Amino acid sequence: MNALPSSTSPGRVDLHNVRHLWDVFLISDPDLGRLRKGLRAALGAGLAVLVLSWLARLLGEPPTVTLVGTMVAMMGSQLATDTEPRAQRVTTALLVFPAVLAAVLGTLAAQIPLLGAVAFAVTIFITTFVRRFGPRGLALGMIGFFSFFNALFFRAKLAQVPALAGAMVVAVGIAYAVRFVLIPDRPERNLRRLLRAFRKTLDVVLWELAEVSGQPRLTPALVRRLSLQADRLSDAALAVEDLLPSDQIPLRQRLFEVELAANRVLGAVRQIIETGALSPEVRGEVHSALVAARIAIRHRAPAASRMMHTHLERLRAATPEPTRDEPGSSDARRFRNSLSDLVDASFLLTDELLPEALGPRMTESPNPVAQELAREGLHPSTRQALQVTVASVLAMAAGYAVSAERWYWAVITAFVIFTRTRSSGDTVQRAWARVLGTVLGVVAGLFLARLVTGHDGLEIASIFVCVFLGFYLIQVSYAWMVFWFTTLLSVLYGLLGRLSPGLLYLRIEETLIGAGIGVTIALFLMPERTTAHVQKVARQVLDAAGDYLEEAVVNRTRETDQARLLDSARVLDARLRELRTAARPLLAGKLGRFSPRAVRTVHAVSELVLSVRHLEMGRGLLGLNGTSRELLREAGLQLAHNTRALADSIGAEEVPPVEPASALLDKAQRSLVGEETLRRGPASPPILLHWLTRVDEALALLAQSLRAPTRLYFPWRP
Structure with missing residues (x-):
């Protein structure tokens, strides 16, 4: 009998390893979304440079107008993240208004330093506050902040205000064309x-x-x-x-x-x-x-x-x-x-x-975490707007004390480390990524800039390669994006004849100032503790698990809507992913030893969800005799009740006792008759009973984890 090739077959090891690595690379960007993101950024920047530089020469405007417009075109092609394509188009078109307003205000305010600082602080608060309006609010706020920032960064003059406003309109038009005409999404x-x-x-x-x-x-x-x-x-x-x-x-x-x-x-x-x-x-x-x-x-x-x-x-x-x-x-x-x-x-x-044509999804489940957070006290965007504004003002003062010309590097660091974060741990992680990417980017930038300086073609090509790689890798790691944009900055300064190691070392210093102040504010001013955030999301996961138990076991019949069952299962999956994302600062770093109960809760909830998902939507119930079916439904109701009781007890001082469903499951096991006991397969009665037993055991483990005393965890201790 001929053996199939394996990963250990002589003479085939290298070929199979190469194929495997290529597959891993392909599934890292399954729908080519990252590739489109990188291409859009590079193409948007390239078209903006060509069009705006031509217009600037025609109208006698300095390069500042081109540079500010190029940044807006590059970012404008990325910011719309709405669910529906039409909403993405509307959001991208609306970018022109905050872009024009912020660029003009930034230029006007910069003429009076104190007024400029106040206007920048107000802009930071507003652009963060509008995140409460979802993806559109986030996009409009981000373009407003960076338009204001770029007007300061490139030192726009008062006489350039009309040209800047026109450049913003052209830049947003280029971003729209790149996003929806030249490199569109094709569902x-x-x-x-x-x-x-x-x-x-x-x-x-x-x-x-x-x-x-x-x-x-x-x-x-x-x-x-x-x-x-x-x-x-x-x-x-x-x-x-x-x-x-x-x-x-x-x-x-x-x-x-x-x-x-x-x-x-x-x-x-x-x-x-x-x-x-x-x-x-x-x-x-x-x-x-x-x-x-x-x-x-x-x-x-x-x-x-x-x-x-x-x-x-x-x-x-x-x-x-x-x-x-x-x-x-x-x-x-x-x-x-x-x-x-x-x-x-x-x-x-x-x-x-595969469907021949794709329409909009019939059901859209709102973000469960956002719903939970929105119910309690100060709205997350308001809290974060206050944090970001205070951090930015302090970074402004500290950064100005170090450099009267480059203080805005500290401010932008304090601003961006709060972007797309929900807890103090997220902010700490993002600050670390910002610092790491900046330090390594300065080293790489100095090397690359000296390598390509004097070769105009190579310098320009290097800038666009850095733009592409920065946006291509941002979903892999924020540190990678910072690395490539810091490298880009080095090449750009070389192209402008202003490159010096001291200037880049100053960028590191200002970044450390902004990151340090941002982390301090995140930890001590109205903090959203990572542990508390994990607990909120864990409660959402358990509520979804309880809903799924009722859908798949308690209320399951042959007439049950399959789409409803699948939606319930996928909501459970999505919420578990939210939990793992929320717990990433605890699981990926050293912070977990300071919150051992939260770490145990995450692991116990994950084990519970794994068992619940394997109930195969309760199909094992459909061929059961009446007695067994009723016993299993009663057991499912008990398990759902236990799940919700434990959800309510997360973060509480007392954990209520939960009544196990093992007695009901044992009765159901003994009540199986005839071929019900022999049937095999993932949707068979014995397998359903197996996974319900695992759910019962997982709930007992979760209850034990919640009752365990909180103490610091050190892995070298027994």
Whole structure:
């Protein structure tokens, strides 16, 4: 029998590694959104330079007008992030008003230093305050701030006010043309790209699982590696889901089934490593089955699927069905079933399920975190506007004390580290990224500027490459964007004949001032503590889990609306993603040791959601006898009640006792009759009971985590 190529086949290692790395690169930008972002920024800046410089020469205006307009054209092509395409067009068109007003006010106010400082502070407050109006408010506020800032940065003169206003109109027109005519979004193409990227994500996940399946033990690094694969799957599935109308039931159903099956494979491989019950020879069959499954899914190859089943049969023969639940045999059985389910489900996820045309989504779930925050006390945008204004005024004073000409570098740092943040931890992370990107960008900028100085073509090309890379990588890391724009600034100063190491070192100093003041204000002036923010989002996740339990178990019938069930599942996914985003400062850095209860809560809630999602929308209920069905519905109601009770207790002093549903689940298990006990598959009654039991256990673990005393956590302590 011919063996399929594997990642360890002689003579093929380099080729397979290259393909794998290429797949990882492709799924990092599945719909080419980052590529379009980078191209729009570079093209917008390039067209603005050509058009505005020609107009400036024609009208006898200095380069200042061109530079200010170029910045607006570059940013204007990026800022509209509304959900609907029409709303994006309206937002981009509206940018002209705050751009003109802010640029003119910035030029006028700059003529009187004290008045300029006051006007800048007022502008900062207003541009932050309007974020309460959603993506449009954020876009209009950002363009207003940067138009005011650029008028100061490029030292616009009073006589240039009419030309500046005209340049703003032209720049916004260029941004509109680039965004919606030259490099538009095409949802129908994006959907096909995203579906292909989802399949490639499955390929990457199976590659990683094959690589780690022989590991001798489950280390923290390996747990993080497996968690990364689960996040990749979730993000890829949600990206497809975001473009699909709710009435596209077949595709949404298949997508959900494939994602759940892949998660079960992840769990099975993790269990194999954790127990260590399988011998190295049997682990070899696990590895070979994963390689064959990867090829089967990648190429839709029946031969590879048959080879996978051959390896699974060998695995079955090496681990016979036990008379009792021995770890090795149960691990192997779980792996065999989950991998077979994954390949079968992926073969059903075909391009024929794609809709011929895309309309607007039938249901839009509002941001649950924004809703929660909006209900309590001061509106988040008002609180942040006060924080940003105070931080900017202090940065203005401190920055001016260091440099009377470059103080605005401190101000812009204090402003931007509060952008798209919701908690103190987010602000600290963003400040660190700003400082790191600036320091490394100065080093790279000095090197690049000296390399290209005197070569006009190379200097100009380097500027546009930096623009492209800055916007291309901003979604990967804010530090990368800062790095490339600091590098750009170095090349620009070289082109203008004003480059000096002292000037760039001053930028580092002013950035440190702005970042330090911003972090201090975020921590001590009306702070939104990261722990409190995580608790708010965790409550939202648990409320969504309770809703899903009721939809999928308590109220599940054959007449249940499938779209409603899928929407409920995806709301749960989206809220879990919000929780992980909110907890990133605790999970990714060293801050977690100061909030161990919050970290435990995040992990416990994540485990609960994983179990809830695997209920397969309650399909196992549909073929049950009446007694079992009623018992399971009663158990589902108890679990939903426990979930909501624990949600209410997060952040409270007392955690109420929760009544476990184990007794009801045991009764339901014993009441199964006939083929109900023998049925297999992810939607079968025994599997439904298994996952409901896991939900019950996860709720008990969550209750225990919430009751545990708060103490500092140090990883070197037992």
